[in-house]
Amino acid sequence: MFFRLVADSFTRRPKRKLLTLSALALGMAVATAALSVSLDVGDRLAQEFRSLGANLLVTPQADSLPLEIGGVDYRPANAGAYLPEADLGKLKTIFWRFNIMAFAPILDVPVQAWSPASKNWSSPGVAEHTTLIGTWSDHNVPIPDGTSYETGIEKTNPWWHVDGRWFKEGADECVLGISAANKFGVKAGDVLNVQVSGKTGWKPLQVVGLLSTGSPEDNAVVAPLSIVQALAQHPGEYRRLYVSALTKPEDAFARKDPKSMTPEEFDRWYCTPYISAIALQISEELQGTDVRVIRRVAEGEGAILSHVRTLLWLVTFSALLAAALAVGASAAASVMERRTEIGLMKALGAGSGLVGVLLAAEQLLVAFVGGGIGFCIGIVPARLLGQRVFGFTPEPRVFLLFVVLVLAALITLAGSAFPLRRASKYDPAPILRGE
Amino acid sequence: MMSQSPMFWRIVRRLLTANYGRLFVILLALGAGAAITSSLLNLQIDAKKRLTTEFRALGANVIVAPRDASASSGGATLPQEMLSKIPAENAGKPVPAVGFLYLIGEVAKAGQVHHQPAVIAGVDGEGITKVRPGKRTEYSSELEQAANACEVGAKAAEQFQVHAGDSLHLRNQGRVATCEVFAVLATGGPEDSQIFIRLAIAQALAELPGRISLIQASVTGTPDVVQSFIAALANRLPQADVHGIKQLAEAEGKLYNRISGLLSATVVLVLFLTSLCVMAGMSNVAIERKNDVGLMKAIGGSVRRVVRLFLAEAILLGIMGGIVGSAIGILGSIWLGKAVFGVAARPRWIVYPVSVAITVVVSIASAFPLRRLASVRPANVFRGEA
Numbered sequence: 171m172f173f174r175l176v177a178d179s180f181t182r183r184p185k186r187k188l189l190t191l192s193a194l195a196l197g198m199a200v201a202t203a204a205l206s207v208s209l210d211v212g213d214r215l216a217q218e219f220r221s222l223g224a225n226l227l228v229t230p231q232a233d234s235l236p237l238e239i240g241g242v243d244y245r246p247a248n249a250g251a252y253l254p255e256a257d258l259g260k261l262k263t264i265f266w267r268f269n270i271m272a273f274a275p276i277l278d279v280p281v282q283a284w285s286p287a288s289k290n291w292s293s294p295g296v297a298e299h300t301t302l303i304g305t306w307s308d309h310n311v312p313i314p315d316g317t318s319y320e321t322g323i324e325k326t327n328p329w330w331h332v333d334g335r336w337f338k339e340g341a342d343e344c345v346l347g348i349s350a351a352n353k354f355g356v357k358a359g360d361v362l363n364v365q366v367s368g369k370t371g372w373k374p375l376q377v378v379g380l381l382s383t384g385s386p387e388d389n390a391v392v393a394p395l396s397i398v399q400a401l402a403q404h405p406g407e408y409r410r411l412y413v414s415a416l417t418k419p420e421d422a423f424a425r426k427d428p429k430s431m432t433p434e435e436f437d438r439w440y441c442t443p444y445i446s447a448i449a450l451q452i453s454e455e456l457q458g459t460d461v462r463v464i465r466r467v468a469e470g471e472g473a474i475l476s477h478v479r480t481l482l483w484l485v486t487f488s489a490l491l492a493a494a495l496a497v498g499a500s501a502a503a504s505v506m507e508r509r510t511e512i513g514l515m516k517a518l519g520a521g522s523g524l525v526g527v528l529l530a531a532e533q534l535l536v537a538f539v540g541g542g543i544g545f546c547i548g549i550v551p552a553r554l555l556g557q558r559v560f561g562f563t564p565e566p567r568v569f570l571l572f573v574v575l576v577l578a579a580l581i582t583l584a585g586s587a588f589p590l591r592r593a594s595k596y597d598p599a600p601i602l603r604g605e
Numbered sequence: 606m607m608s609q610s611p612m613f614w615r616i617v618r619r620l621l622t623a624n625y626g627r628l629f630v631i632l633l634a635l636g637a638g639a640a641i642t643s644s645l646l647n648l649q650i651d652a653k654k655r656l657t658t659e660f661r662a663l664g665a666n667v668i669v670a671p672r673d674a675s676a677s678s679g680g681a682t683l684p685q686e687m688l689s690k691i692p693a694e695n696a697g698k699p700v701p702a703v704g705f706l707y708l709i710g711e712v713a714k715a716g717q718v719h720h721q722p723a724v725i726a727g728v729d730g731e732g733i734t735k736v737r738p739g740k741r742t743e744y745s746s747e748l749e750q751a752a753n754a755c756e757v758g759a760k761a762a763e764q765f766q767v768h769a770g771d772s773l774h775l776r777n778q779g780r781v782a783t784c785e786v787f788a789v790l791a792t793g794g795p796e797d798s799q800i801f802i803r804l805a806i807a808q809a810l811a812e813l814p815g816r817i818s819l820i821q822a823s824v825t826g827t828p829d830v831v832q833s834f835i836a837a838l839a840n841r842l843p844q845a846d847v848h849g850i851k852q853l854a855e856a857e858g859k860l861y862n863r864i865s866g867l868l869s870a871t872v873v874l875v876l877f878l879t880s881l882c883v884m885a886g887m888s889n890v891a892i893e894r895k896n897d898v899g900l901m902k903a904i905g906g907s908v909r910r911v912v913r914l915f916l917a918e919a920i921l922l923g924i925m926g927g928i929v930g931s932a933i934g935i936l937g938s939i940w941l942g943k944a945v946f947g948v949a950a951r952p953r954w955i956v957y958p959v960s961v962a963i964t965v966v967v968s969i970a971s972a973f974p975l976r977r978l979a980s981v982r983p984a985n986v987f988r989g990e991a
Contacts, residue, residue, distance in 0.1 A: 193885030200878040207871055218863055222663070222856040227793055235723050235764050238795040239707045239818075329855040384851025462759075464793035465739045470663035477659060478864055480945045481652055482871065488641050488937075489875040495637035496882045499630045506626060548878075555870045559863060589626070 176532050186504070191540045193500035197493035198544025198578050199551075204486040206552040206570055211482065214560050216416055216475060220271050224326045224412035225467045226449055228253070231460045241386025242301055243278060252277075252407035255395070257456050259313040261413070264451040266443045269416040272325030275408035277304040277398050280367045283350075283391060285377075287360035300350055301390040302364055304398025304408075307336035323392075326412045327383070334358040334379025337394055344375040344393040348382045353389075364391060366401050373401055411459075413452065417445040419472035445472075490577070497578075498585025501533060505589040513601030526590050533582045541578030545571050613914065620897070620918050632926050635964055638883035639930025643960035644938035645872045651942055651950035653865045657826050658698070659946075660861070665703075665736040665821035666853045667835055672846045682706070682816035683845055685804070688730055690841060695824055695834050701732025702822035706804060708811040710777035714765050717774075723761055724799045725775060727807020729817070736821045739792030743769040748787035753806065755784035758797040762789045773800065777810045828858040880963070884971040899986030915972055923968030927961035934960065 180187050229236075230251035237244040253275075261270055282297040306322035313319055324336065337343035344364075346356060356362060356377055363372040375393055382388060399405050418424075424444040428436060440447055445468045449461040508529075515525055549566050557563055621628060669691070671681035683704075691702040706727040711720035730736075741756075748754055748769065757767060767773060767786050775782045784802050791797060808814050824834045831849060839847040894915070901911050935952045942950025 189885055189888055193882055193888075196878055196882040196885055200875055200882060203874050203878065204871065207867075211867060215863070215867075218860060219856075221859055223852055225793075235721060235761060235798045236795065237709050237722055237724055238798065239709070239724055241795075244709055327852070329852045382851075384848065384854070460760075462791070462793045462797065465791060466662075466664045466794065468793070469738060469740075470660070473662045474656070474659045474860070474864075477945055478656075478867075481648070481868070484941050484945060485645060485648075485868075485871055485875065488644060488941075489879065492637045492641035492875075492879045493882055496634045496879070496885075499634035499637075500885065502630045503627070506630075551874050551878075555867070555874065559866045559870060592626070 172528065172531075175528055176535065179532055180535075186507075187536065190500055190504045191536055191543070194497050194536060194540030194578060194582065195544040195547060197497040197581070198541045198574050199548035200489050200493040200544075201577055202545045202548025202570060202574050203552045203555075204489040205573065206549065206567070207555060208479075208482045208486045209567070209570070210552075210556060210565075211560065214556075214562060215478060217271075218560070219471045219475060220414050220416065221328050222467045222471060223329070224273075224414045225417065225445060225464050225471065226413040226415055226452065227462050227464055228411035228413060228452065228456060228459050229462070230409070231458050233460070241390075242280075250409065251458075252404055252409055253411070253456070253459060255399075255406050255408050258411070259311050259319075260455040261452065262311075262313045262319050263315065264448070264455050265441065266415070266448050266451060269443050269448065271414045271416055272321045273411060273413040274305050274321065274323040274326045275395060276410040276412065277395060277402060277404065277408045278302065278390075278410075279304075279398065279402040281364045281391070281401075282367060283354065283362055283364045285354045285356045285360055285362045287354075287356050297365070298353060299367070302366070302398055302401070303387065303390050303392045304395040304402075305392060306395055307339065309339055309395075323412075326414045330381060330383045330387070332379040332381050334377075337378055337392075339394050340396050341394065342373070342375055342397065343378045344391050344397075345379040345381045346377045347388040347390045347392070348380050349388040350390060351377070351380050362391065364393075364401070366403075369401075369403075373397075411456075413461075415445065415448050416443065417448060417468065417472075418443045419476040420444055420446070420469075421476075494577075494581045494584075497581045501582045501585030502589045504533075505529060505586050509601050513598040517598040517602060529586060529590060530583060533586050534579055537578040537582040538575055541575040542571075544578070545574045548574075613910075613917070616914055617917050617921065620914065621921065631922055632929070634883050635922060635926025635968055636930030636933070638879055638967060639927045639960055639964040640934035640937060641879055642876055642963050643931040643934030643956050644941065645876060645934075646956045646960060647935055647938040647953055648941055648950055649868050649872045650953055650956070651938070652868055652945070655942075655946045655948070655950075656861060656864060657830075660853075660857050661735065661823050661825055662738060663853050663857070664738040665823045666831060666850050666857070667822040667824050667838070668848055668850060669820040669822070669838070669842060670846045670848075671819070672844065682813060682818055683820070685729070685815045685817050687842060687845065688817065688820055691820065691822055691838065693731075696826055696830055698825040699732075700822055700824055700834075701730070701735040702820055703728055703730035703733050703736045704804065704817040704820045706807045706811060706813065706817045708777060708807060710775050710810055712761075712765060712776075712800060713774050714767050715772040715774050715783060720774075720776065721764065723764075724795075725777075725807060725810065726799050726801050727804035727811075727817075728801050729804035730820075732823070733801075735823050737792065737796060739790045739794075739796065741788045741790055743789040745769045745787050748785055751785050751787070752803070753782070753784045754787045754803070756788040756790050756801040757786050758799045758801075759789055759791040760797040761800055762786070764798075775800070775802070775806075775810060778812075780810050780812065782806050782810055827861060828854065876963075880967045883967055888971050888973070895981060895986055898981050899983040902981065903983035903987070916969065919968045919972035920965060923965035924961065926968065927964030930964065931957050931960040 230253050233251045234249055255275060261273055279302050281300060281302040283300050284297040307324060308320060308322045311319045311321060332345055337345055358377055358379055360377050361374050362377050363374050365372050381392060399407060424446060428439060431439060445463050449463055453459050453461040512525055553563050671683050685704060688704040692700060694700060708725050709722055710725045712723040713720040769786050769788060771786050773784050824831050835847055835849050898911055935957060939949045939952060
């Protein structure tokens with residue numbers, strides 16, 4: 171009988187139920203869309219911030235003080251310490267190895283350069299001082315666990331644009347900074363001769379691309395690391411390493427000094443991808459290094475990211491609240507209009523409890539169906555949004571469906587509770603008389 | 606509608622006040638819709654503006670350098686007066702600008718004989734911490750007031766074994782100076798191995814009075830605003846090379862577009878679905894009026910008049926719900942702005958009429974199912990047949 175009554179209320183007035191259902195489905199669609207955007211996009215946004223470039227800098231611990239002005243190191247060629255390139259694979263063995271998005275070692279030496287292409291009657295080719303930067307463009311790094319990892323300067327410095335192409339690893343090729351190219355009168359395809367200052371022997375490099383960076387590298391020559399190591403007579407060594415890591419914005423806990431933490435606190439700190447924790451893990455892996463956080467990038471990123479995330483969550487919660495109120499109102503209305511029915515049931519001897527359970531069962535059924543439909547509706551705009559803004563499609567989550575169904579049930583029950591309580595106090599006689 | 610008889614308005618009033626529970630439910634749904642509309646619209650406008658300010662945590666994004674500064678010479682300089690030619694404000698936001706003069710001198714902790722080469726940077730101008738963000742691991746505001754105060758990069762401080770309060774001895778080609786360390790700075794950049802002193806001392810050490818190496822400025826605004834600032838400044842300072850920092854410009858442009866696109870899309874999506882949701886909830890309430898319609902028709906009300914009655918009711922409800930809800934929403938967004946950015950969102954009054962209008966439209970649209978009531982047959986209604 172109970173189920174017959176419930177089923178009856180659906181079949182007798184399908185249009186009314188349809189309206190309640192659609193209000194619920196739409197409300198839950200809002201919830202689904204907003205929640206899935208908040209859940210997926212937060213992670214995605216952190217990756218977008220990697221376009222700011224590296225946030226960690228690794229230098230030799232025993233290094234002398236760099237004399238760097240405008241990106242040019244004025245130390246003599248042999249001053250300072252170097253680090254072994256062979257160790258770099260260990261970067262992908264640290265605890266947060268999957269958060270290391272890219273890294274690129276740098277070896278720079280002052281050189282003289284001239285190009286036969288610029289030689290003509292009016293301006294004979296003159297050797298000019300410049301900086302030769304050795305790095306990886308797209309390098310396969312062997313990792314101790316037997317796999318390998320592709321990375322390079324293109325990934326750590328995404329704002330570097332090459333007109334032409336990047337050099338091939340190990341080839342006698344280079345890309346030339348755009349200002350240097352203008353000075354030398356060289357274009358892509360020409361040959362540039364370089365000689366490390368204070369050493370002898372010219373090395374011809376083919377210019378395969380022109381590099382624009384908007385920074386001092388525009389005046390430099392960038393060549394494969396192995397070539398520069400040979401020229402500088404520092405085989406298998408580099409001077410600086412840029413690491414781009416995906417991090418969690420620093421909070422009050424992250425700013426605590428790890429040395430003053432209790433062992434439990436230290437474990438929690440160590441196992442959270444804070445930039446300072448990743449820096450510590452890298453310096454543990456790469457012996458004799460000094461890992462520093464590039465503050466401007468790390469802190470700017472942390473501040474903006476945490477604000478945007480909070481903003482998204484607030485939008486989500488306010489959307490949930492509005493949807494809940496609208497759905498609750500709709501549920502309330504659907505109970506209110508059934509006053510006569512309730513009066514009749516009570517006149518026939520049903521207790522307030524039974525009436526309440528009956529109506530609640532009905533509302534729950536609506537909630538589950540509506541929640542399910544709403545989930546399917548809401549997932550579509552969320553996917554479109556992800557695709558349009560970030561070019562990726564968020565995966566539908568089963569967990570989210572569960573949350574949405576529970577939410578729908580809670581909201582409809584809460585919306586019906588108030589009119590139901592009033593209904594339980596009804597005196598059947600005046601209602602049936604139509605008063 | 607104004608030409609209607611007093612009777613019309615009396616009926617409307619009765620329609621509204623007959624059932625307070627119903628009125629409350631409708632106003633709740635409409636008000637919630639209006640509140641979220643106004644607060645999201647307000648917050649969205651504000652957040653986009655705030656975002657450009659947030660990006661300045663990344664530091665300077667505009668550089669003024671000498672035109673012929675080739676990498677090898679490093680010797681070209683600019684006149685110091687150029688610093689005063691940088692506008693102090695752009696589009697209502699202050700523009701911190703700092704002039705730097707770099708030289709390589711020899712440095713030692715006071716009292717020690719062994720000097721080591723280090724980069725010494727003379728700084729002058731407002732907002733050094735904004736232009737060159739970093740973390741001061743040691744800092745004393747008292748010592749900062751001194752005429753020979755200096756700030757030491759973390760790596761340099763380690764090398765020379767100095768802390769805030771110590772003094773450094775600087776020398777360059779026979780010219781000497783001393784300075785008192787007031788802060789130790791960690792930036793992760795080349796600043797970590799530099800020593801920052803007052804510009805006048807650096808100029809004396811380098812024997813370059815009235816000259817600076819470059820100016821760094823931090824301009825707040827969307828990528829377009831920054832670009833036009835650079836163009837205007839380049840026009841004003843033809844003898845210098847004015848350029849943006851590509852690393853920041855590109856990333857900021859990209860992130861700004863992503864984040865503001867995300868915000869707009871989320872807000873539009875939420876608003877659209879919320880209005881639909883409110884509409885469906887309202888329609889549910891509206892259909893309940895069958896009995897009223899049946900009665901009106903039975904006593905001779907024409908379909909047009911009946912529909913007009915309900916439209917008038919819907920508009921009134923929309924205005925009421927909209928006015929109250931939007932006000933709550935705007936107040937809410939001020940609080941939300943504070944929660945997110947630490948600064949209260951400025952209410953933008955244009956949002957208020959817009960969100961009231963949207964609420965009225967939603968309210969009218971949700972009275973739409975009443976059109977079907979035109980076909981209601983009074984006799985059926987009174988017999989209790991649905």
